[in-house]
Amino acid sequence: MKDHRVTTENQYTLAEEDYIKAIYHICQQSQEAQTNDIADRLHTKPASVSDMLKKLADKKVLNYIKYRGVTLTEEGMKAALNLVRKHRLWEVFLVEKLNFSWDEVHEVAEQLEHIDSALLIERLDAFLGFPKFDPHGDPIPNEKGEFVVKPHIPLGEMEIGVTGKVLAVQDISASFLQYLNKVGIYIGAKVSILDKIDYDGSLEVKLDEQKTILVSKEVAKNIFVGE
Amino acid sequence: MKDHRVTTENQYTLAEEDYIKAIYHICQQSQEAQTNDIADRLHTKPASVSDMLKKLADKKVLNYIKYRGVTLTEEGMKAALNLVRKHRLWEVFLVEKLNFSWDEVHEVAEQLEHIDSALLIERLDAFLGFPKFDPHGDPIPNEKGEFVVKPHIPLGEMEIGVTGKVLAVQDISASFLQYLNKVGIYIGAKVSILDKIDYDGSLEVKLDEQKTILVSKEVAKNIFVGE
DNA sequence: TAAATTTTTTAGACAAAACTAAAAAATACT
DNA sequence: AGTATTTTTTAGTTTTGTCTAAAAAATTTA
Ligand SMILES: [Mn+2]
Ligand SMILES: [Mn+2]
Ligand SMILES: [Mn+2]
Ligand SMILES: [Mn+2]
Numbered sequence: 001m002k003d004h005r006v007t008t009e010n011q012y013t014l015a016e017e018d019y020i021k022a023i024y025h026i027c028q029q030s031q032e033a034q035t036n037d038i039a040d041r042l043h044t045k046p047a048s049v050s051d052m053l054k055k056l057a058d059k060k061v062l063n064y065i066k067y068r069g070v071t072l073t074e075e076g077m078k079a080a081l082n083l084v085r086k087h088r089l090w091e092v093f094l095v096e097k098l099n100f101s102w103d104e105v106h107e108v109a110e111q112l113e114h115i116d117s118a119l120l121i122e123r124l125d126a127f128l129g130f131p132k133f134d135p136h137g138d139p140i141p142n143e144k145g146e147f148v149v150k151p152h153i154p155l156g157e158m159e160i161g162v163t164g165k166v167l168a169v170q171d172i173s174a175s176f177l178q179y180l181n182k183v184g185i186y187i188g189a190k191v192s193i194l195d196k197i198d199y200d201g202s203l204e205v206k207l208d209e210q211k212t213i214l215v216s217k218e219v220a221k222n223i224f225v226g227e
Numbered sequence: 228m229k230d231h232r233v234t235t236e237n238q239y240t241l242a243e244e245d246y247i248k249a250i251y252h253i254c255q256q257s258q259e260a261q262t263n264d265i266a267d268r269l270h271t272k273p274a275s276v277s278d279m280l281k282k283l284a285d286k287k288v289l290n291y292i293k294y295r296g297v298t299l300t301e302e303g304m305k306a307a308l309n310l311v312r313k314h315r316l317w318e319v320f321l322v323e324k325l326n327f328s329w330d331e332v333h334e335v336a337e338q339l340e341h342i343d344s345a346l347l348i349e350r351l352d353a354f355l356g357f358p359k360f361d362p363h364g365d366p367i368p369n370e371k372g373e374f375v376v377k378p379h380i381p382l383g384e385m386e387i388g389v390t391g392k393v394l395a396v397q398d399i400s401a402s403f404l405q406y407l408n409k410v411g412i413y414i415g416a417k418v419s420i421l422d423k424i425d426y427d428g429s430l431e432v433k434l435d436e437q438k439t440i441l442v443s444k445e446v447a448k449n450i451f452v453g454e
Numbered sequence: 455t456a457a458a459t460t461t462t463t464t465a466g467a468c469a470a471a472a473c474t475a476a477a478a479a480a481t482a483c484t
Numbered sequence: 485a486g487t488a489t490t491t492t493t494t495a496g497t498t499t500t501g502t503c504t505a506a507a508a509a510a511t512t513t514a
Contacts, residue, residue, distance in 0.1 A: 002242075002471090002472085003230075003241055003338065003341075004334065004337040004338045005338060013500075013501090014228065014230055015228030015229075015500080015501060015502095018228050019228070034461080034462090035461070035462055035463085036460090036461065036462080042228065044228065044501090044502070044503090045502080045503065045504080046461075046462065046463085047462085047463075047464080047502085047503070047504075047505095048501070048502055048503070049462090050462065050463050050464080051463095051464095051501075051502085052501080054463095055500090055501095066462080066463070066509085067461080067462060067463075067508090067509055067510065094347070097354060098347070098350040098351060098354055099350060100346075100350070104346070107231065107344075108342070108344045108346075108347055110231040111230065111231045111232060111342050111343065111344075112342060114230075115335070115338050115339060115342075116338065117334075117335045117338075119327075119331070119335075120321070120325070120335055123325040123326060123327070124325060127324060127325055228501070228502085229501090229502085240470075240471090242470080242471060242472090261491080261492090262491070262492055262493085263490090263491065263492080271471090271472070271473090272472080272473065272474080273491075273492065273493085274472090274473070274474080274475095274492085274493075274494080275471070275472055275473070276492090277492065277493050277494080278470095278471075278472085278493090278494095279471080281493095282470090282471095293479085293492080293493070294478090294479055294480065294491080294492060294493075295480095
């Protein structure tokens with residue numbers, strides 16, 4: 001039957017889009033995307049990834065040399081940024097307009113990002129007031145793929161005594177976000193490190209100049225602070 | 228890759244959903260859905276429809292006897308009404324919130340109706356103020372599949388001199404709706420027949436107690452009036 | 455550097471959903 | 485009733501995207 005997406009606007013299948021986006025996200029962290037990393041991220045097998053890499057390379061979406069990691073081409077990058085834009089705009093919509101919590105939006109946005117209508121995204125962007133960041137603090141690219149980057153560091157690397165704001169989270173799993181809800185950490189929260197525990201690397205954190213909480217090294221790695 | 232829809236909520240593939248909805252719409256007009264009618268509606272070939280009917284019959288979605296038309300089972304009807312509900316709620320969203328015109332929404336809603344999240348639809352419904360009709364005047368089923376039916380007749384069958392309101396349109400093609408925009412006909416417009424032209428069956432229509440327009444028999448068949 | 459391990463690719467299958475061409479059933483027309 | 489036409493189904497392919505098992509290349513380790 002085909003999905004109803006019109007090919008005049010959209011050149012890639014739903015599966016191809018997910019690969020493009022996965023490769024984009026992996027390359028954000030490590031230059032090149034490895035076959036196994038892509039498979040992990042998409043919950044597929046490496047063999048399936050190899051097949052798709054060949055196909056996407058043929059379509060000039062990525063730079064591929066066998067047995068080497070891949071990177072996105074100019075064209076692939078454009079496609080990826082548009083998908084990221086759509087994903088994050090939908091997340092804003094779900095939180096701002098439909099009262100979703102930030103731990104409930106990812107899965108739905110993972111579907112909505114594939115809706116193919118330039119007009120829809122243009123209008124949605126305007127309806128939301130042209131937001132610059134999504135509910136997890138991640139920047140939203142504009143139509144040209146440009147986005148602002150606020151300088152930020154992991155909470156664990158903040159100096160003792162310095163005060164900063166929570167700007168983003170790296171882990172967007174529901175379990176992590178629900179943990180943050182529970183301890184009272186949110187995007188925009190004012191934080192400062194009171195003490196670093198040598199024994200296990202955990203941190204004593206002053207939150208909003210009110211309560212003091214203890215967060216593990218693992219948690220601290222996944223919270224970005226800045227400003 | 229699979230679409231990202233979760234199987235706990237959704238039992239049918241995107242293609243299956245489109246077949247279910249097509250069969251529902253055809254059965255609204257003619258008791259049984261014929262293979263060729265389904266193929267026409269979905270722009271597929273009758274051979275493809277036969278394959279799918281067998282599959283959907285196995286899944287207990289429809290009542291199927293070879294060489295006979297099909298009807299939806301209880302379960303198929305439930306699925307169809309949920310799809311119709313989602314389609315129409317999204318159409319309302321596009322028109323009411325994103326300033327789409329009623330001739331621009333169908334294609335996008337055709338994609339959005341497949342997004343799989345009960346929470347999303349529940350919240351969207353509330354956000355829109357629990358609308359009872361979509362931008363084309365079609366009723367929106369509630370979560371249980373119930374909907375209100377306003378009694379209505381084709382404009383062509385209205386008595387001369389009686390005044391009514393445009394309640395819905397049957398043809399939702401962009402070209403038809405754009406024609407209606409041009410002549411000033413919209414859902415809720417006040418209409419009465421001034422005269423019926425014997426020669427070609429066209430109608431002289433008084434619109435909103437202001438201007439008089441002439442509409443063809445074809446057009447009159449696709450406009451429903453009532454109240 | 456040679457062996458062991460890990461990563462990636464190839465080969466071969468499979469399911470979903472479409473297609474064309476041909477056969478079979480149902481319906482319409484003398 | 486018997487033929488012609490239309491409708492529907494079957495048979496056999498194709499494309500997309502997945503999989504497992506096995507081979508090949510790259511990397512790590514001894
Ligand atoms: Mn996705
Ligand atoms: Mn996000
Ligand atoms: Mn659809
Ligand atoms: Mn509609």
